[in-house]
Amino acid sequence: MMTIQLDGQTVAITGAAKGIGLAIAKAFLDAGAHILAIDLDASGLAQLQSTAPGRVDILCVDVADYDALKTAIEERCLDHLVCAAAIGSGKTGFPFWKLDPSDWRQVLDITLMGTVNTVHACASGLLVGETSRKSVLLLASVAGQMGSQTDPPYSASKAALINFAQIAAKDFASFGIRVNALSPGMVKTELNRSVFESSEEAKVMGYDAWAEEKVKRVAPLGRWQEPEEFASMAVFLASEHGRNITGQTINIDGGQVMHS
16 A cells, blocks of 8 residues: 655645645645635535644635735645636536626636636746645646536636646746646536536436436546545645656546547
8 A cells, every 4th residue: 555645745726625735735644734624615624624733834825816815825835726716507518508798707707817827826836846746736627628518617627737737838847847737527426516517417306316416427437536536636646656747738537538
């Protein structure tokens, strides 16, 4: 069994109060790291903080507000950054013109620009001190790789993040800082449930039945992924084991996206 220790290292994580972000925060805590947890869910942040007193600092700030984010984070020395904050439009495409262009704004502000804001705000903290073991991880999605019609604003935002990860990887490379994107496939989170609730299928079937049918249809392995799987990969990529991995998009998706 591989054991990863990140004792004494500080990891900033957006979207840390729930879902995949919360699982990642817990995994870094298990590895001995100190967490800077960022989210708008104050109660969720407080609950996370209570699980590891003295090792979790919390910031209740909107990632879409760059000035507030920069003020809250500046002068903090960071070893790793994980950007997991994201939202969907709450509506379903098929076709895309069922949505109004105004439905795109908040998704772009948080899912795309919220991540861009965070990396900008954290760049100076990442560049302090010895940088050769540092890393950045952006949570993307298989939706950003295959033109998913389910939620066009979300898919487009995630596609842009994959490209941004490659750009940032090139810019940070001379400092030894690695940047990667991690793409979930089918995960039972609040965001995934909201996709179902906005669909036509919600009128005729329950979430569990929809989920079972969909995952068997779109993923060759036919099973859902768990938040803890992404958490394990996030810790691995931040560790010495990932020292030569940068500019990559890593899919944990049950085979949903395969590139020839």
